[in-house]
Amino acid sequence: MRIHRTLAEGCAGILREVFDQGRVLDRILEQVFRANPKWGKRDRGFIAETVFEVTRWRRALAFVAGSETLQALCAAQWNRAGLEVPEWWVWEGYRIPEMTAREELLGSEPRAIHESIPDWLDQRASEELGEEWDPQLTALNRRAPVFLRVNRLRLTPTEAIGWLLENGVESALVHGVPDALVLPDGRSLPKGLAGEGLVEIQDAGSQTIAPLLDVEPGMRVVDACAGAGGKTLHLAALMQGRGEIVAMDVSAAKLSELRRRAARAGTRIIRTETWREDTLKRYAGWADRVLIDAPCSGLGTLRRQPDLKWRLSEGALEKTRRLQRRLLDHYPGLLRPGGKFVYATCSVLPSENEGQIELLRERDGRFAVEEIRKTSPAGSGWDGFFAARLAVP
Numbered sequence: 001m002r003i004h005r006t007l008a009e010g011c012a013g014i015l016r017e018v019f020d021q022g023r024v025l026d027r028i029l030e031q032v033f034r035a036n037p038k039w040g041k042r043d044r045g046f047i048a049e050t051v052f053e054v055t056r057w058r059r060a061l062a063f064v065a066g067s068e069t070l071q072a073l074c075a076a077q078w079n080r081a082g083l084e085v086p087e088w089w090v091w092e093g094y095r096i097p098e099m100t101a102r103e104e105l106l107g108s109e110p111r112a113i114h115e116s117i118p119d120w121l122d123q124r125a126s127e128e129l130g131e132e133w134d135p136q137l138t139a140l141n142r143r144a145p146v147f148l149r150v151n152r153l154r155l156t157p158t159e160a161i162g163w164l165l166e167n168g169v170e171s172a173l174v175h176g177v178p179d180a181l182v183l184p185d186g187r188s189l190p191k192g193l194a195g196e197g198l199v200e201i202q203d204a205g206s207q208t209i210a211p212l213l214d215v216e217p218g219m220r221v222v223d224a225c226a227g228a229g230g231k232t233l234h235l236a237a238l239m240q241g242r243g244e245i246v247a248m249d250v251s252a253a254k255l256s257e258l259r260r261r262a263a264r265a266g267t268r269i270i271r272t273e274t275w276r277e278d279t280l281k282r283y284a285g286w287a288d289r290v291l292i293d294a295p296c297s298g299l300g301t302l303r304r305q306p307d308l309k310w311r312l313s314e315g316a317l318e319k320t321r322r323l324q325r326r327l328l329d330h331y332p333g334l335l336r337p338g339g340k341f342v343y344a345t346c347s348v349l350p351s352e353n354e355g356q357i358e359l360l361r362e363r364d365g366r367f368a369v370e371e372i373r374k375t376s377p378a379g380s381g382w383d384g385f386f387a388a389r390l391a392v393p
């Protein structure tokens with residue numbers, strides 16, 4: 001494939017926003033594609049692959065190219081992908097044979113360079129995870145397949161496989177995750193199919209969280225950090241459309257998206273509540289189950305969001321941990337006596353996971369841990385999730 005100037009410049013423009021302005025890669029990519037409707041499937045594929053791989057391998061590519069400029073990073077990525085770097089994309093001192101030779105030297109560089117991660121983050125994860133960090137990091141740098149969750153309110157997984165196939169999409173069941181399907185590597189779900197409400201895009205690791213809450217039809221459930229409702233919709237399906245779910249979040253925009261998805265999925269048991277000063281008081285002692293899907297570093301999802309690692313900082317991580325502690329202090333108060341809650345994150349860092357549960361139990365010894373589930377790209381092959389179910393006396 002020949003690289004066209006508009007596409008190359010498009011890549012650089014997106015990367016500038018990610019690296020210089022800390023913008024979210026996924027979102028800019030979507031905006032840029034919307035603004036350029038004439039770009040075909042191949043053009044979009046080229047841009048998406050370039051910007052994701054340059055973001056993932058930023059430090060390694062900088063070493064290979066001997067420069068941190070976006071021009072150099074893109075050239076090193078295209079060279080890696082076997083594409084011919086156009087002559088007009090040159091900078092002073094640029095030599096492709098030199099880059100190819102430096103690829104050979106990359107493996108002898110420190111891990112933070114060849115695995116492309118900020119030094120502070122490599123050090124922190126290594127301190128927390130010890131020897132486990134090395135294979136986790138390698139796995140977090142791979143590309144992830146697309147997983148779907150079948151909406152059991154509308155069809156069974158076998159029916160979903162048939163429906164997808166009729167629409168030209170192959171899929172397979174996922175061992176150990178009853179509602180999950182996986183698409184072949186590199187395949188994505190066509191937009192039209194995503195809008196039908198029959199399946200939702202949701203990583204298999206993420207699909208292990210809602211079942212841990214042990215819900216039953218007819219229960220009262222609070223999803224305290226519901227966001228756009230990935231897990232709320234799963235809970236509604238597990239409750240077979242019977243009972244009440246209150247989906248809370250501080251973001252009204254996310255809850256509005258949740259309502260749209262809930263309507264599409266055909267569930268009527270979800271009510272949304274944008275967080276207010278009196279929320280905790282109004283729902284105190286109301287729920288049989290509470291899910292606290294807490295804001296976190298997101299380190300378990302680096303395969304899909306490689307830009308996260310360049311935005312994170314030690315300070316931001318500490319702020320997130322403080323918020324997690326606050327959520328754990330407040331939301332269990334919504335449970336009736338004998339109720340249960342699940343605390344979950346999409347991080348692989350123990351200080352956001354087991355560490356928070358231990359601290360909570362030191363602050364309040366009434367909570368008993370019933371079960372812990374963990375997934376990770378190096379272990380299960382799914383995104384990195386942590387979830388603990390605790391019972392309240």
Ligand SMILES: C[S@@+](CC[C@H](N)C(=O)[O-])C[C@H]1O[C@@H](n2cnc3c(N)ncnc32)[C@H](O)[C@@H]1O
Pocket residue numbers: 224225226227228229230231232248249250251254275293294295296
């Ligand atoms: C990990 S995300 C939730 C993802 C969502 N549960 C899903 O499955 O798609 C964490 C959410 O917590 C919300 N949040 C942040 N602070 C909060 C608070 N004090 N109370 C409730 N939600 C909060 C964020 O807006 C964000 O949507």
